[in-house]
Amino acid sequence: MALGYVLEINGSNDLKNQGTMRRKTQLLGALVLAGTFFLSGCIAMYPSVVGPAAFGMTTEPVAVGTGKAGSNMKVGTAECTNILGLISSGDCSIHEAARDAGIKTISYVDKEVSSVLGIFTKVTIKVYGY
Numbered sequence: 001m002a003l004g005y006v007l008e009i010n011g012s013n014d015l016k017n018q019g020t021m022r023r024k025t026q027l028l029g030a031l032v033l034a035g036t037f038f039l040s041g042c043i044a045m046y047p048s049v050v051g052p053a054a055f056g057m058t059t060e061p062v063a064v065g066t067g068k069a070g071s072n073m074k075v076g077t078a079e080c081t082n083i084l085g086l087i088s089s090g091d092c093s094i095h096e097a098a099r100d101a102g103i104k105t106i107s108y109v110d111k112e113v114s115s116v117l118g119i120f121t122k123v124t125i126k127v128y129g130y
Helices: 002-039 094-101
Strands: 055-064 074-083 087-090 106-116 120-129
Touching: 074 094, 094 106, 094 120
Parallel strands: none
Antiparallel strands: 055 106, 074 087, 074 120, 106 120
């Protein structure tokens, strides 16, 4: 009789420990998942203000230099691509886009983001200037 009582108490403690362990494991999994999304540079390569949802392309202003516009303005481009948020390639810096067209004075900069279901994303930086 006394032995049965001891086993019952230990059994209920084991169930409590299993529940606590399960909650700890779930919390750890949620933290790892959140860390993966928030700390990964690939996921948020270039967050867009209006961002294409399924299929789409947006063009947004990035920066304004002198703001001068003219007929002999040069346009330089630089591109980056991202596949599945895992593989990124390219150099889409303003410096690279300006160098592409030999621009010394930047008038303004635009960013184009095109995406297909978030699986494939292409970012193009366009620098306008002289």
